[in-house]
Each structure stands twice: as structure tokens, then as C-alpha cells.
Amino acid sequence: MSRTRIPQDTLFEITALSADGFGLANFQANEQAKVREVLIKGSLPGEKVTARIHKRRRGQFWAEAQAFEELSPERVTPACAHFPRCGGCALQHMDYAQQLRHKQQLLLDELIRAGVDYQQLRAPISGPRLHYRSKARLGVRKLGDDLLLGFRESFGSRVLRMEQCLTLTADLARLVEPLRNTLLGLSIAHAIPQIELASGEGPPQVVVRHLEPLSIGDLQQLKSLELTTGATVLLQPGGPTTLHSLDGWQAGLLSYGLPEFGLDLCFGALDFTQVNLALNQQLVACVVAQLAPLAGARVLDMFCGIGNFSLPLAQRGAQVLGIEGSESSVARAQANAQRNGLARNSQFVAMDLYSKEASALFEPKAAGAQNLGWLMDANPTKQPKAMLLDPPRSGAGPALSSWLASRALAQLSDVAYVSCNPVSFADDAKVLQGAGFTLEQVGIFDMFPQTAHVETFGMFRRG
Ligand SMILES: C[S@@+](CC[C@H](N)C(=O)[O-])C[C@H]1O[C@@H](n2cnc3c(N)ncnc32)[C@H](O)[C@@H]1O
Numbered sequence: 001m002s003r004t005r006i007p008q009d010t011l012f013e014i015t016a017l018s019a020d021g022f023g024l025a026n027f028q029a030n031e032q033a034k035v036r037e038v039l040i041k042g043s044l045p046g047e048k049v050t051a052r053i054h055k056r057r058r059g060q061f062w063a064e065a066q067a068f069e070e071l072s073p074e075r076v077t078p079a080c081a082h083f084p085r086c087g088g089c090a091l092q093h094m095d096y097a098q099q100l101r102h103k104q105q106l107l108l109d110e111l112i113r114a115g116v117d118y119q120q121l122r123a124p125i126s127g128p129r130l131h132y133r134s135k136a137r138l139g140v141r142k143l144g145d146d147l148l149l150g151f152r153e154s155f156g157s158r159v160l161r162m163e164q165c166l167t168l169t170a171d172l173a174r175l176v177e178p179l180r181n182t183l184l185g186l187s188i189a190h191a192i193p194q195i196e197l198a199s200g201e202g203p204p205q206v207v208v209r210h211l212e213p214l215s216i217g218d219l220q221q222l223k224s225l226e227l228t229t230g231a232t233v234l235l236q237p238g239g240p241t242t243l244h245s246l247d248g249w250q251a252g253l254l255s256y257g258l259p260e261f262g263l264d265l266c267f268g269a270l271d272f273t274q275v276n277l278a279l280n281q282q283l284v285a286c287v288v289a290q291l292a293p294l295a296g297a298r299v300l301d302m303f304c305g306i307g308n309f310s311l312p313l314a315q316r317g318a319q320v321l322g323i324e325g326s327e328s329s330v331a332r333a334q335a336n337a338q339r340n341g342l343a344r345n346s347q348f349v350a351m352d353l354y355s356k357e358a359s360a361l362f363e364p365k366a367a368g369a370q371n372l373g374w375l376m377d378a379n380p381t382k383q384p385k386a387m388l389l390d391p392p393r394s395g396a397g398p399a400l401s402s403w404l405a406s407r408a409l410a411q412l413s414d415v416a417y418v419s420c421n422p423v424s425f426a427d428d429a430k431v432l433q434g435a436g437f438t439l440e441q442v443g444i445f446d447m448f449p450q451t452a453h454v455e456t457f458g459m460f461r462r463g
Contacts, residue, residue, distance in 0.1 A: 009066055012038060014047045019106055019422075021090030021452035023047065027061060038063050041154050042084030042093055044072035054155060064155050074098045079130060079450075080166045087160070088136075088151035088167060090452040100124040103454040104444050110426035111442070116433055122443025122457070125286075127278040129449040133167045134199040134256075135275045138176075140183060140192045147184040149176065149195065167450055171204045172197045175231055179206060182225040188212045198269040200254030200277070205269040207243065209236045222246055240270045240328070260285055261312040265336045271329055272305050276447040283445050283457065284312050287416045290459045291386045294318040298384040300409075302353060303391045307333035307346070309418075313388075314346040321384075322348045323361075353391075358399040362406040383411040388418070395424025396431075404435035415460040420447075425456045437462045 012025035023043030028035045038061040043049045048070040051063035065084075078084070078092035091099045104124055111118060139159035141148040150162025165173055175197065183189050191212035198205045208222070214235070222233045223246055234251045236243050243251045253266040256277050261284075267273045274280040287309055291299060295317035301310040304322030306329050314320045314337070324330050330350040337346045351358065387409070389396050396417075403409060415437060419425035429439055437460040447455040 009050050009052050010063075011048060011050050011069065012040060012043075012063070014040065014043045014045050014049065014072075016045055017102055019452065021094075021102075022062075023049070025049075027053070034059075036061055040065055041090065043068075044075055044094060046070070046072045047075070062155065080164065082150075082160060082162060082164070085153055085155065085160060086151050086162065086165075087154040088165065089450040090154075092450045096126075096129055096449070099449065100126060100444070100446060103446065103452075106454065107422040107425070107442070107444055107456055110422040111429065111439075114426035114430045116426055116429040116439055118439040118442045118458075120441040122441050124444045124446060125279065125282055126446040126449065127276065127282070130166045131168065131170055131173065132276045132278065132449065133165075134169050134172070134277055135273065136165075136168060136172065136197045138162070138195045138197065140189075140194055142184075142190040142192075147180060147189055149180040149183060168197070169199045172199050175204060175206060175229055178225060178229050182221050183208075185221055186218045187215045188218060196269055198254055198267075200256045200267065200273075201264075202252075202254050204231045205234055205252075205254060206231050207234045207236050207269050211237075213237070219246055234269060236270075243268070243270060256280075258284055258308075258312055261288075261315045263311055263315060263340050265306060265308065265311065266339070267306050267332060268328070271332055272326070274308065274447065279445055279447045279455075280308070283418065283447075283455065284309060286445075286457060287388060287418065288312050288316055290416050291318075291388070291414055292316065297386060298382065300384050300387040302387060302389050302396070304333060304348065304388075305329050305390070307336045307348070309388050309390065310346055310348070311336055311340055311342055314342040315340070318345065318386075320346045322346065323351050323353060324348065325350065325352050325354075353399065354394075354397040358397065359402040361399065362403060362408040383408060385411050386414040386416070387412055388416045389428070390418040391424070391428075393421040393424060395419070395421065396428045400428055400431050401435065404432065404437075413462050415462075417456075417458040417460065419456045419458070420453065422454065422456055425458065429458060429460070432460045435462070 014023035016024040022039035022041050025038045026035050027038040040051045040063045049065045050067045051065045053061045053063045055062040074095045076095050083092040141159040148159040148161050150160035153160045194209050196207035255266045257264050297318045299318045299320050301322040304310045304324045310320045310322040327350045330348045333348040337343045440459045440461050442458040445455040
């Protein structure tokens with residue numbers, strides 16, 4: 001790309017909003033230069049804004065707003081003083097109803113792009129707009145006599161000087177300041193790259209990732225943080241398995257309830273769990289209702305985590321087989337089944353569902369097929385009719401089409417799909433459509449208000 005001289009402050013007209021929640025405008029440095037796209041955080045379609053370009057990468061420019069010449073009627077005053085500098089939120093300046101419309105439209109645009117038809121659009125489901133976030137990873141940066149603790153900045157990758165966070169649950173939000181002060185006093189503060197916060201039933205947990213050993217004095221300071229805040233501090237000197245308490249014991253667990261199902265699920269601070277526990281209850285209830293009737297039904301839960309969906313399905317009478325890549329999550333799902341009295345109708349298997357072997361997962365001769373128990377039953381009346389997919393951002397993976405074509409899943413008629421990425425959801429929906437499924441209903445759950453992230457639910461049926 002030519003290194004065209006870029007004027008300092010330029011007036012831009014915002015024409016659209018990107019999937020990441022940045023205002024989009026066109027920019028031409030001079031008459032000879034190509035027209036480029038500029039992304040301006042904190043701006044909205046219809047606005048005129050003077051902004052300063054500060055980064056360019058792969059033909060795109062990023063700019064920081066300096067002054068607004070014309071404002072959108074959809075603009076609201078951001079609740080948090082750190083907006084738009086903090087990378088944690090992207091849409092705090094947008095009226096909430098419009099946030100929902102924007103996220104829904106992103107999903108619909110992706111379905112159009114992928115050529116997927118749907119029958120019914122569900123109304124967006126939302127819950128608390130602030131203080132919903134029960135998990136967070138914060139960056140740490142020691143700067144001379146100071147220490148930064150916060151999300152990454154929007155305009156670069158530096159750690160933000162975060163005084164507060166309005167999306168964290170109240171018990172995590174009140175930890176930020178005392179935690180920062182304690183970290184600042186540690187002899188190895190320079191060797192702490194990040195902190196994880198997790199909240200649930202029980203004292204909130206703070207995971208301190210440290211690259212050098214802590215001194216006795218450091219341990220005492222962290223102990224006094226525990227005493228003054230009521231939080232539990234866990235240390236992580238290496239990979240996830242090195243997690244332990246300040247006294248060197250195995251790390252304790254948190255839990256969250258799914259009261260509609262009378263369930264209580266334990267999890268570790270580093271396990272995957274849905275971050276918005278209020279919306280999670282609604283999402284689980286929706287999936288269970290869509291897959292009903294469940295008594296005696298055989299259900300596959302792909303990417304099952306710690307059993308968030310598997311156990312409510314089992315509680316309603318289904319025989320559930322959960323498959324998941326993380327061995328520790330599988331062990332947690334098994335323990336959760338035991339403690340909720342559901343071990344007899346739930347089974348959990350660890351497997352990398354993106355691996356080559358995953359394509360042959362449901363073939364009788366596949367490695368590990370013996371672990372799949374009832375799934376390998378040749379009797380068609382015993383084959384599963386329902387499957388849940390809840391993959392990571394990259395989607396269900398290359399094996400999806402082989403699963404849908406496998407003889408062991410010939411009776412599969414209902415697929416519930418929960419996704420945190422509309423792009424991979426639409427791509428997988430196309431694969432499901434190609435295998436004879438119809439997207440009967442689709443809609444968004446706003447798990448992450450004020451951010452550009454969105455959760456999608458789609459119900460596919462065949463035959
Ligand atoms: C969006 S989470 C859903 C978890 C669970 N359904 C829940 O609601 O808590 C995606 C899950 O996929 C798992 N995962 C990631 N990569 C995987 C892979 N290659 N194979 C199997 N599971 C994987 C993660 O460990 C995580 O538990």
C-alpha cells in the first residue's frame with residue numbers, strides 16, 4: 001500500500017456500523033489515492049465527525065473521533081466514562097433498542113450472504129443491560145510506580161487505566177480498585193500479565209497469572225486482599241492445571257443455579273461458562289422447550305462444556321451424550337451429573353471435534369466409538385432424533401456435514417444451534433440446509449449488552 005500522507009483531522013460522514021460496532025466512513029487521502037474504509041469507534045450512522053486516523057492495516061484505517069459536527073438521534077450518553085477508549089464495550093453510545101436491531105440485522109445479513117432461508121424470526125431476548133458479566137480477563141501492566149489493570153484499549157493493544165467497569169457483576173466490579181492496589185505492591189508485579197475474575201455462588205475468585213515465583217511478602221499481601229474483600233485468590237504459575245490456592249491447595253469451585261430445572265452446576269474459574277447467568281437461564285429454557293418432548297429421547301450435546309444444556313435436558317428425562325474437547329470440562333460435567341442425580345441418563349466424552357477423526361465420530365469402527373455407548377445402537381428406533389450444537393466462534397467445524405450424513409444419525413430430525421458468531425452460524429446453517437434441514441426459527445439473545453457480541457439461537461428441523 002502506498003504511504004499516502006494522511007491529513008491530521010478529517011471530517012467524515014458515517015454511513016454504516018461495522019460488525020465490531022465501529023462507525024464506517026469512506027476516506028480518500030487525495031484525488032489520486034484509492035477510496036478506503038475508515039472505522040471510527042464511538043460514532044453512529046448519519047453522524048458527521050472530525051476524527052484523527054491513527055492506524056492503518058490491510059487497506060483499512062482506524063480513526064479516533066475528536067469532535068462531532070452532527071449527531072444521530074440514536075445516540076445516548078454512555079454510562080461509563082471509559083467509553084469509547086476501553087475495548088470492553090463498543091455500543092454504549094447507542095440507544096439500547098437500536099443495539100438489538102443492529103445485532104439482529106447483522107445476523108439476518110449473514111443468513112442472506114450464506115443463502116439460508118428461515119421461517120420465523122424470534123423477538124430478541126434481553127436481560128440486565130449493565131452488571132451482567134460474571135467472568136473477565138483483565139490485562140496488567142506495571143509502569144514505573146504505577147500499575148494498570150483493565151481491558152485492552154480500543155485504539156491499540158495497551159492496557160486501559162480502568163477505574164471502574166459497569167458491565168462486571170457488582171461483586172467483581174468492587175474488586176478492581178483493591179486488586180490494583182495489591183498488585184502494585186507485589187515484588188513481581190512486572191511479571192503478572194493478566195488476571196481472571198469469576199463470579200457465581202460463593203466468594204468471587206481472582207486468578208493471578210504470574211511468570212515469576214511470589215515472595216512470602218507477596219503471598220501475605222494477597223492473603224490480606226482475601227481478608228479485606230472476601231474474594232478467593234488463586235495462583236496460576238503455568239498452564240491451567242497449575243491453578244492452586246494461596247496455601248497450595250487445589251483451587252475451589254464456584255457454582256451457578258438453573259432454578260427452573262432444580263440444578264446447581266459447579267465450575268472452576270478457568271472453565272468455559274456463559275458469562276451472563278441471567279440470560280443463560282432463558283437460553284437453556286428455550287433450548288429445552290424446543291427439543292421437547294424429552295422423556296426417553298436420546299440427545300447429542302456437541303461442545304457440551306460442563307453440562308450447561310446436557311443436564312437440564314437429562315433432568316427432563318432425555319438420555320444425553322455430551323461431547324467436548326476439554327478433558328477438565330468433561331470431568332466437571334460428569335461430577336455435575338453425579339451431584340445432581342443425573343449420572344444414569346447422561347454420559348460425557350472428551351474429543352477434539354475439529355480433528356480429522358471427528359469426521360468419522362459416528363461410524364461404528366471409529367476410534368473411541370465404544371465410548372459412544374447407545375449411540376452405536378444399530379436399532380433405528382434407538383437412534384438420536386435431537387442434537388444441540390454450541391460451538392466456539394469458529395463454528396461446528398469441518399466434520400459437521402459428515403455427522404449429518406452418517407447412518408448412526410439417520411433419524412436426526414431436530415438440531416438446536418446456539419452460536420456466539422453470526423458468520424459461522426450462517427455458514428453452518430447452509431450445511432444443515434444442504435442436509436435437508438429447514439431453519440424453522442432464529443433469533444438473538446443479547447448476552448453481552450453494550451458490546452458488539454451477540455448470541456444466536458436457531459432451531460433446525462428435518463422431515
Ligand atoms: C460456546 S462453549 C459452549 C459450552 C457449553 N455448551 C455451555 O453452554 O457452557 C464451546 C465449548 O466448545 C469447547 N471446544 C472448543 N474447541 C473444541 C474442540 N476442538 N473440540 C471440542 N470442543 C471444543 C470449549 O471447551 C467449550 O466448552
